[in-house]
Amino acid sequence: MSRPTTDRPRIEDYATIEAHADGVPIYAFGFTYVYGVSPDLVPGAAMQEGNARQATKVQPKKSWEIRHNLCGSTPAREPKTMWNDDQPLLPIHLIDGDPETAWSSRGGCAPDRQPEWIRIDLAAESTVASVALVCSQHGPGARSTFGDGLKAGKALPRELTIRLSRDAREWETVFECKDFSGPDVGATVIEFAPRRAKQVWIIGNNLPRVQAWGHAFSIGEVEVRDPSGVNLALASRGAGVTVSSTFYGYGMDRFTQDMLWPIQYDLGFTWTRVGYDMGVYLWSYVERERGKLEIDRRADEAITEAHDNGMNVILCLDKGNWLYHDPPRKVDWQQARVREMMETYFDHQGWPSESDEVMAGWLRYVDYMVRHFRGRVTYFEICNEWQGIGLENYVRIARETIPVIRAADPDARVMLGSTGGFDRAAILGCLRAGLAPELDAVGWHPFYQARPGDFDCAKYRAAVEEFREECAALGFRGQFAATEWTWAAPYPGAADWCSEMQKAKYAAQLMTAHCGMDVVSLYNETFQTGRIDWDCTLLRNAFSVDPISAAQPQPIYYVLRTISTALDDFRAAPVSVEFAGSRDVVSFTFRRGEGEVLVAAWLPGATVDGIREERADILLPEVEARRAWAVDVMNGTEQELDVGRGDRGALLAGMLIKDYPVFIRLAT
Numbered sequence: 252m253s254r255p256t257t258d259r260p261r262i263e264d265y266a267t268i269e270a271h272a273d274g275v276p277i278y279a280f281g282f283t284y285v286y287g288v289s290p291d292l293v294p295g296a297a298m299q300e301g302n303a304r305q306a307t308k309v310q311p312k313k314s315w316e317i318r319h320n321l322c323g324s325t326p327a328r329e330p331k332t333m334w335n336d337d338q339p340l341l342p343i344h345l346i347d348g349d350p351e352t353a354w355s356s357r358g359g360c361a362p363d364r365q366p367e368w369i370r371i372d373l374a375a376e377s378t379v380a381s382v383a384l385v386c387s388q389h390g391p392g393a394r395s396t397f398g399d400g401l402k403a404g405k406a407l408p409r410e411l412t413i414r415l416s417r418d419a420r421e422w423e424t425v426f427e428c429k430d431f432s433g434p435d436v437g438a439t440v441i442e443f444a445p446r447r448a449k450q451v452w453i454i455g456n457n458l459p460r461v462q463a464w465g466h467a468f469s470i471g472e473v474e475v476r477d478p479s480g481v482n483l484a485l486a487s488r489g490a491g492v493t494v495s496s497t498f499y500g501y502g503m504d505r506f507t508q509d510m511l512w513p514i515q516y517d518l519g520f521t522w523t524r525v526g527y528d529m530g531v532y533l534w535s536y537v538e539r540e541r542g543k544l545e546i547d548r549r550a551d552e553a554i555t556e557a558h559d560n561g562m563n564v565i566l567c568l569d570k571g572n573w574l575y576h577d578p579p580r581k582v583d584w585q586q587a588r589v590r591e592m593m594e595t596y597f598d599h600q601g602w603p604s605e606s607d608e609v610m611a612g613w614l615r616y617v618d619y620m621v622r623h624f625r626g627r628v629t630y631f632e633i634c635n636e637w638q639g640i641g642l643e644n645y646v647r648i649a650r651e652t653i654p655v656i657r658a659a660d661p662d663a664r665v666m667l668g669s670t671g672g673f674d675r676a677a678i679l680g681c682l683r684a685g686l687a688p689e690l691d692a693v694g695w696h697p698f699y700q701a702r703p704g705d706f707d708c709a710k711y712r713a714a715v716e717e718f719r720e721e722c723a724a725l726g727f728r729g730q731f732a733a734t735e736w737t738w739a740a741p742y743p744g745a746a747d748w749c750s751e752m753q754k755a756k757y758a759a760q761l762m763t764a765h766c767g768m769d770v771v772s773l774y775n776e777t778f779q780t781g782r783i784d785w786d787c788t789l790l791r792n793a794f795s796v797d798p799i800s801a802a803q804p805q806p807i808y809y810v811l812r813t814i815s816t817a818l819d820d821f822r823a824a825p826v827s828v829e830f831a832g833s834r835d836v837v838s839f840t841f842r843r844g845e846g847e848v849l850v851a852a853w854l855p856g857a858t859v860d861g862i863r864e865e866r867a868d869i870l871l872p873e874v875e876a877r878r879a880w881a882v883d884v885m886n887g888t889e890q891e892l893d894v895g896r897g898d899r900g901a902l903l904a905g906m907l908i909k910d911y912p913v914f915i916r917l918a919t
Contacts, residue, residue, distance in 0.1 A: 259315070260313070260315050260516070260559075260560055262278065262313055262513075262516065262517055265280065265513035265516065265517075266278035266279055266280045266285070266513065266517070267279045269284065270284070272286065275287040275288050275308075278517070280510055280511055280513060280514050280517070281506075281507070281509075281510025281511065281799075281801070282510070282799065282801035283510065283511060283514070283778075283790060283801060283802055283803060283804070284803060284804075285514070285517060285804055285808070286804070286809070287311075288308040288309070288310065288311065288887055289308065289309065289311075289809040289810075289812070289813050289885075289886060289887020289888075290806075290809060290886075290887075291886050292752065292755070292806050292809070292810070292885045292886055293752075293861065293862055293883075293885045293886060294886075295862070296862055296864075296883055296885065296886060296907075296909070297907055298881040298883060298890050298892070298906065298907060298913065299881065299890075299892050299893060299903070299904075299905050299906055299907065300866065300904075300905030300906075300907065301893070301905060302890065302892060302893055302905075304890055304891050305890070306883070306886075306888040306889065306890040307888060307889055307890075308887055308888055308889075309813055309816055309817070309882060309887045309888065309889050310816075311517070311518075311519055311812045311813065311815070311816050311887075312519045312815070312816045312819055313516050313517060313519060313560075314515065314516040314518075314519055314520055314521055314560050314561045314562050315516065315560045315561040316519070316561075316819075317519050317521050317561060317815065317816075317819050317820075318819060318820040319521070319819070319820045319821075319822065320519070320520075320521050320766065320815055320818045320819055320820075320821075321521075321522065321765065321766045321769070321770065321771045321772055321818075322518075322519070322520050322521065322522065322762060322766065322772060322811065322814060322815045322818065323515075323520040323521060323522025323523050323524070323562075323563075323771065323772065323773045323774075324515065324518070324520055324522075324523065324773055324774040324775070324776065324777040324789070324811075325523070325524045325525070325527075325734070325735055325773050325774070325775045325776050325777065326508075326511075326512060326515060326523060326525065326776060326777040326778065327501075327502070327503055327508070327776040327777065327778050327779040327780075327781070327788070328502045328503060328508060328525075328529055328530045328531070329508060329512070329525050329530055329531055329532070329547075329549075329550045329553050330505065330508045330509045330512050330549040330550060330552070330553045331505050331508065331531045331547045331549050331550050332505070332547055332548055332549050333505060334585070334588075335505075335531050335536060335547045335550075335588075336504060336505040336588070337500065337502070337587075337588040337589075337593035337594075338499060338500070338504065338588065338589060339352070339353070339391040339392070339403075339588070339589050339590055339591060339592060339593070340353060340354055340355040340391065340403060340469070340497060340498050340499070340500070341354065341497060341589070342354045342369070342492045342493065342494040342497060342797070343486065343492065344471070344472075344589075345369060345371075345470070345471075345472055345473045345484075345492050345494075346371070346472075346473065346484050346485055346486045346490050346491075346492050347472075347485075347486055348472070348482075348485055348486075348487065349471075349472070350385045350386070350387050350388070350404070350471035350472040351387050351388065351389060351390060351404075351471060351590070352387075352391070352404075352471065352589065352590060353387050353390045353391055353403050353404030353469060353470065353471045354369075354469065354470065354471075354494065354497065355403050355404075355406070355461055355464075355467050355468070355469035355497070355498040356458075356467045356468045356469065356494065356495060356496045356497065356498060356795065357464070357465075357467065357496040357497060357498045357499075357780075357781075357783065357795040357800060358460075358461060358464030358465025358466060358467045358498060358782065358783060358784055359458065359465050359466045359467065359783065359784065359795070360465060360466070360741045360742070360743050360744060360783060360784045361466060361743050362409070362456075362457045362458050362459070362466045363456055363457055363458075364466065364743065365495075365794055365795065366454050366455060366456045366495070367408070367454075367455050367456075367458060367467065367468040367494070367495045367496060367795075368452060368453060368454040368455065368494065368495045369452075369453040369468075369473060369492065369493075369494050369495075370450060370451070370452050370453075370492070370493045370494070371450070371451040371453075371473060371475055371484045371490060371491070371492055372419075372449065372450050372490065372491040372492075372493075373448070373449055373450070373451075373475065373483050373484070373488075373489075373490055374488060374489030374490060375449070375489075376417055376447055376448065376449040377447070377448065377449075377477060377483055378445050378446065378447055378448075378477055378478060379415065379445065379446065379447075379448045379451070379475055379476065379477060379483065380442060380443065380444075380445040380476060380477060380478040381440050381441060381442040381443065381475075381476045382413055382426075382440075382441050382451060382453065382473070382474065382475055382476070383438040383439065383440045383441070383472075383473070383474035383476060383482075384407060384433065384438065384439045384441075384453070384470050384473060385437065385438045385439075385470060385471050385472035385473070385474060386404060386405045386407065386433070386434065386435050386436055386437060386438075386439075386470055386471055387402075387403075387404030387405060387436070387470070387471035388436050388437075389402075389404075390402050390403050390404030390405060390471060391403045391404060391590060391591055391592050392462065392591065392592035392594075392598070394580075394591075394598075395591075395592045395594070395597055395598035396597055396598070396599075397462040397463055397592050397594055397597040397598060398461075398462035398463025398464070398597065399460075399462075399463075400459065400460035400461045400462045400463065400464075400465075401435070401459050401460065401461050401462070401469070402435075402461075402462065403461060403462060403469050403592070404469055404470060404471040405435040405436070405469065405470075406458070406459050406461045406467060406468060406469040406470070407431065407432065407433050407435075407439065407455075407459075407468075407470065408431060408455030408456055408457055408458050408459075408468050409429075409430065409431055409432070409456075409457035409458070409459070410428065410429050410430075410431060410455065410456040410457040411426065411427070411428050411431040411441075411453070411454070411455055412424060412426065412427045412428075412453075412454040412455075413425050413426040413427075413441060413443075413451065413452070413453050413454075414451075414452040414454070415446065415448040415450070415451055415452075416448065416449065416450040416452070417447055417448060417449050417450075418449070419449070419450050422452060423446075425443040425444075425446075426441045426443060438474065440476075445477075445478050448475075451473075451475050451484070453473065455468040461498075462597075463501070463597060463782075464498055464501070464781065464782055464784070465782070465783065465784035466784075467498060469498075473492070475490075493797065494797050495795065495796070495797060496795030496796055496797045496800060497797050497798065498781065499780075499781055500529070500592075500593075500594055500781055501529060501594055501596060501597075501779075501781045501782055502529035502530070502593075502594065502781065503779070503780055503781045504799070505549075506798075506799055507778070507780055507799060509549070511777070511778045511790075511802075512553055512556075514777065514778065514789075515557070515562065515777060516560050516562075517812065518777075518789075518808070518811060518812045518815055519812055519815030519816050519819075520562065520815055521561055521562055521563055521815075522562065522563045522565070522771050522772075522773060523557055523562050523563070523564055523565070523773075524564075524565040524566075524567065524632075524734050524735075524773050525553075525554070525564065525565070525566060525567065526566045526567035526568065526569055526632070527567040527569045527632075527635035528569065528595060528596040528635060529593075529594055529595050529596050530550075530567075530569070531547045531550045532546070532550060532566060532567075532568075532569075532620070533569045533571070533595060534568075534569065534570060534571060534572045534612075534613060534616040535571055535572045535573055535574075535595055535600055537616060537619070537620065538572055538574065538612070538615075538616060539574075539584045540574075540584075541574050541579075544615070544616060544619045546620075546623055551623075554566070554624060554627050554628070555627060558627040558628075563629040563630075563771075564627060564628045564629055565628075565629060565630045565632055565666060565694075565732070565734065565773075566620070566624060566628045566630070566631055566632065567632040567634070567635050567668075567669075568616070568617055568620055568631055568632065568633060568634070568652070569595075569634055569635050570600070570601070570602050570603055570613065570634050570648075571595060571599060571600030571601050571602070572600055572601070572609075572612060572613075572616075573600050574612075575600075575601060575608065575609045575612050576600065576601060580600075581593075602634075602637075602640050602644065602648070603648050603651075603652075604640065604644040604645075604647050604648050610648075610651060613648075613652075614651060614652065614655050617652055617655045617656060617659075618655050618658070618659050621655070621656050621659035621660050621663055622659045622660065625659070625660040625662070625663065628663075629664060630664050630665070630666040630691060630692050630730075630732075631656055631663055631664070631665055631666065632666040632667075632668060632669065632692075632694070632734075633648065633649050633652050633653075633665065633666065633667065633668045634648065634668035635668055635669055636668070636669065636670065636671040636696070637668045637670070638670055638671060638674060638677050642677065642680045642681070642684070645668070645681070646680075646681060646684045646686065649667065649668075649681065649686055649689075650686070653665055653686075653689050664691035664692065665689065665690055665691050665692075666690065666691065666692040666693065666694060666732070667681055667686065667690050667692070667693045667694065668694075669694035669695055669696055669732070669734040669735065670694075670695045670696065671696050672695065672696060672697070673695045673696075673697045673711075673714065673715075673718075674695060675714070675718050675721070678693050678695065678718075678722075679718075679721055679722070679725065681693075682722060682725040682726070682727055683725060687722070687725045687726035687727040688726050690727060690729055691729040691730065692729045692730040692731070692732055692771075693722070693727065693729065693730075693731060693732070694731070694732040694733065694734040694771075695732075695733060695734070696733070696734060696735040696736060696775075697711065697733050697736050697761075698736045698737070698738075698761065699735075699736070699737055699787075700737065700738055700739045700748065700749075700785075701738070701757070702747050706757055706760070706761070707855070708760060708761070708764050708837050708855060709837060709855065711764070712764060712768065715731070715768050715770065716768070719731065730771060731768075731769070731770045731771070732770060732771035732772075732773070733761075733765050733770050733771065733772050733773065734771070734773045734775075735773060735775035736761060736772075736773070736774065736775060737774060737775045737776070737787040738753075738754040738757045738758055738807075739754065739785055739786040739787055740753070740754040740786050740805070741783060741784060741785065741786035741792075744786070750860055751791070751805050751806050751807070752806055752858075752859075752860040753857075753858045753859070753860065754786075754805070754806070754807050755805065755806035755807040755809075755810045755885070755911075756810075756858040756885070756910055756911040757858060758774060758807050758810065758811060759807075759810050759811070759814060759853075759884050759885075759911050759912050760837070760853060760911065760912060762774070762811060762814055763814060763818075763839060763851045763853075763912045764837075764839060766818055766821075766823065766839070766841075767823050767839025767840070767841065767851060768823060768839070769822070769823040774789065774807075774811065775787055776788055776789075777789055778790050778802060779792075780792060780799075780800050780802050783795070788802065788805075789804065789805060789807050789808040789811065790802035790803060790804055790805060790808065791803045791804065791805045806885075809887060810884050810885060810911075812887075813882065813884045813887045814884055814912070814914075817849075817882045817884065817914045817916075818841070818849075820843050820844075821841035821842065821843045821847075821849045822841060822842060822843070823839070823840075823841055824840060824841055824842040825840060826840035826841075826842065826848050826850065826871065826873065826874065827871065827872050827873050828840060828850055828852075828869065828870070828871050829869070829870040829871075829872070830852070830867045830868070830869055830908070831867060831868040831869075831870065832865070832866050832867045832868055833854070833865040833866065833867035833908055834865070835854065835855055836852050836853070836854065836867060836908055837852065837853050837854070837855050838850060838851060838852040838853075839851045845919075846918060846919055847916060847917065847918055847919065848871070848874055848876075848916070848917045848919060849914060849915065849916050849917075850869070850871070850914070850915045850917075851912045851913070851914050851915075852869070852908055852912065852913055852915070853908060853909060853910060853911055853912045853913065854908055854909065854910045856910070857910075858910045858911065859910060862909065863909065863910040864907045864908060864909045864910070865907075865908050866905060866906070866907060866908075867906050867907075867908050868902065868903070868904045868905065868906065869902070869903040869906050869915065870897050870899065870900060870901070870902050870903075871900045871901045871902075871903075871917070872897075872899040872900040873900055874900050874901045874917055874919055875900065875901065875919055876894050876901035876917040876918065876919055877894075877918050877919070878891065878894060878917070878918045879891070879892040879894045879901070879903060879915060879916065879917045879918070880892060880915070880916045881906075881913055881914065881915050881916075882913070882914035882915075882916065883913065884911060884912055884913070884914065885909075885911055892906075892915070894917075901917060903915065
């Protein structure tokens with residue numbers, strides 16, 4: 252992980268400039284290429300009728316340049332060292348001689364999204380007579396509930412082609428089947444007339460669903476047999492293997508994590524949430540050997556770096572440890588990391604309330620984490636999405652955890668575990684149980700892929716305001732946070748899912764609404780290359796490749812980056828504003844110091860890929876404005892507006908309100 256080379260950080264400390272477009276640098280975060288300003292996503296969009304002033308590009312601010320905003324995201328886990336990079340599905344398992352280890356391609360959104368292939372290179376040209384695709388008997392994840400598709404190591408394609416070559420240039424097809432099948436345990440042997448070969452290319456298509464990661468090709472072993480049945484495709488015989496792609500897990504791989512962690516700074520986000528579900532700050536990763544607690548070195552550095560670069564860190568202290576099962580599981584974690592699924596989101600390890608022994612272990616972990624990270628973490632969150640264990644069990648966990656946090660760091664701030672969904676009843680139940688005075692923040696996960704047009708910001712705003720009053724009545728005086736929310740735009744996707752442009756517009760609305768309600772707002776996830784069938788990411792997942800499937804920015808990336816800059820040091824504040832000429836407008840207001848007002852406004856309802864707009868005259872009865880500017884968050888531009896004087900205050904005539912937030916900044 253890079254560290255700033257000067258007293259003041261620069262984005263060039265984390266990304267190289269690899270190209271220029273229209274004179275603007277294009278930065279490379281590893282293999283992800285980010286344009287230095289916003290692209291023109293909706294060319295031709297006008298902000299005010301008759302306004303001929305030149306619009307200029309907004310220069311995005313980095314996280315260390317932002318004085319205050321409530322914008323952030325949840326990165327897809329964290330940078331980590333190699334020994335904490337759990338990878339049970341690497342291609343080397345195809346030639347290790349053990350069918351109980353396995354490989355899987357990366358999952359896809361559809362059976363025929365792209366072919367997935369395996370290439371075996373023999374050490375020397377040999378006579379081959381058959382190829383066997385060996386499915387695992389049990390395979391990785393045999394004891395887990397990692398989704399409802401086929402188990403890893405047991406997923407053969409419905410279409411299969413096998414080609415041989417002696418020189419890796421001329422290929423001969425020796426087998427082709429459009430309705431291929433075989434047993435889900437053991438070998439499916441494809442025989443052909445013996446011939447000389449150096450390379451074997453196995454191509455699959457029409458792929459089945461594999462566990463939770465989509466349509467994939469996953470088997471335990473490939474055997475390339477000579478006429479006597481001897482397997483030549485073994486690492487121990489000098490064979491090599493390459494594949495089209497690899498599924499590295501929902502927690503991804505350490506190389507991608509390391510490359511993409513710094514894009515949070517480029518986005519101008521000042522909030523990040525880590526530690527939940529599959530992160531290396533989990534109890535199960537911190538205590539890999541019973542009684543020995545240790546933070547991964549790279550993950551430790553990541554928290555320091557984020558804090559030093561102006562970010563507020565929410566560290567979720569999350570539950571479960573296989574060592575405390577009865578009997579203990581994964582006791583040899585160096586073996587487990589390559590032979591078993593370590594995905595704690597799906598392979599649950601138990602809650603602290605299950606026994607006194609588990610609770611004691613949990614509290615030792617909490618004490619260790621708080622002492623270790625004191626001064627670098629804004630909120631310590633107690634578990635994630637806890638409703639499944641019931642209110643009584645969770646309240647017990649919280650009551651025993653909070654004193655340990657306070658003892659480890661009297662200045663620590665404590666956050667109630669975020670609920671799955673906007674579960675007001677669950678949160679209020681905790682507050683009624685007496686936790687309200689002990690908490691500094693509460694959080695929830697409001698939206699996961701709300702259907703286009705179903706996101707009703709007005710209803711959600713009213714619900715949050717009512718909830719805030721209920722919390723205050725119970726004695727809670729802390730911060731509110733929407734710690735996970737997302738829209739998805741996979742290609743191909745379901746008919747009722749978003750396009751990338753719609754996704755950007757809905758996300759812009761919700762990020763703005765949360766900030767306008769003084770709610771910390773975290774998009775889920777900053778980047779995610781492990782799950783492409785459910786596109787919870789700011790980056791575009793295109794074709795899968797190996798070893799690293801590089802992801803590129805979607806429109807949402809640039810839109811949220813512009814919003815982060817536009818909201819710098821603006822805080823939610825009541826400002827009277829009226830819209831004349833438009834039927835419905837959603838608006839939120841902010842102030843920066845004594846001299847600036849910001850109005851964010853948009854049209855409710857379903858968004859479109861192009862421009863949907865209505866004309867409105869905007870009156871601010873209590874504002875005497877000298878000048879005003881409009882920020883178009885879809886194009887990342889700012890334009891000075893024509894400001895008039897109405898009967899009761901500043902008048903902005905002929906404003907064109909869009910189906911995405913338009914930010915109007917007024918100097919008073």
